[in-house]
Amino acid sequence: MTRTAHHPSDALLLSHAAGRLPAGLALVVAVHVERCARCAAYVGLLEAAGGALLDETPPVEMHADALAHALATLDAPPADAPAAALQQGPPPLPVGEAWPAALAGSQVAPWRWIGPGMRYSRVRLPGDDGVIVFLLRLAAGKYLPQHAHSGREFTQVLCGSFHDGRAQFGAGDFDATGAGVHHLPVVQSDGECVCLTAVQGRLQFDSFYGRVLGQLAGLS
Numbered sequence: 153m154t155r156t157a158h159h160p161s162d163a164l165l166l167s168h169a170a171g172r173l174p175a176g177l178a179l180v181v182a183v184h185v186e187r188c189a190r191c192a193a194y195v196g197l198l199e200a201a202g203g204a205l206l207d208e209t210p211p212v213e214m215h216a217d218a219l220a221h222a223l224a225t226l227d228a229p230p231a232d233a234p235a236a237a238l239q240q241g242p243p244p245l246p247v248g249e250a251w252p253a254a255l256a257g258s259q260v261a262p263w264r265w266i267g268p269g270m271r272y273s274r275v276r277l278p279g280d281d282g283v284i285v286f287l288l289r290l291a292a293g294k295y296l297p298q299h300a301h302s303g304r305e306f307t308q309v310l311c312g313s314f315h316d317g318r319a320q321f322g323a324g325d326f327d328a329t330g331a332g333v334h335h336l337p338v339v340q341s342d343g344e345c346v347c348l349t350a351v352q353g354r355l356q357f358d359s360f361y362g363r364v365l366g367q368l369a370g371l372s
């Protein structure tokens with residue numbers, strides 16, 4: 153497991169464990185937790201505490217066929233399951249890298265060229281909760297033009313590293329920025345960088361180039 157410097161905050165992990173995050177944001181946290189022993193242990197504790205709370209809740213009277221109905225629901229495929237959920241295989245990653253298991257329920261589009269050394273893939277989850285989820289695969293030295301967002305932006309680095317003027321983020325690192333933060337993520341020289349990002353609201357690019365890029369990728 154990679155040494156991780158940036159983790160979701162405890163409050164964010166609590167929201168995640170309680171199932172209070174929109175699906176798109178929760179996916180990025182789940183991918184982090186899958187690859188971070190520290191956060192996995194913390195979420196495990198929270199979930200165990202949540203389970204204990206449920207155990208203390210007085211039982212409610214259930215309809216006679218409730219169990220049969222619940223079992224039938226478990227057996228049936230979800231009505232809105234993405235047909236091709238990774239069945240055709242996700243797009244290729246740099247050699248030696250593997251897709252996180254948490255993405256298995258999502259539909260990952262093939263890499264789309266958005267500029268020299270820059271590729272983009274839209275990730276779709278069942279249901280639309282106003283969060284755009286996408287993957288960026290950028291070559292060393294490339295950057296995502298300076299931008300801000302109208303809501304929260306969560307990013308998990310799958311491989312490679314970038315610096316956004318605030319800090320360096322490497323493989324396994326998680327970053328959460330809020331509305332109004334302007335940042336310019338630049339990929340470092342140690343190879344390609346692949347990031348999973350979820351954005352609530354829209355991205356607002358500061359430059360003309362950024363706006364063109366954003367329109368190409370359907371982000372702004």
Ligand SMILES: [Zn+2]
Nearest residue numbers: 159188190191
């Ligand atoms: Zn962590």
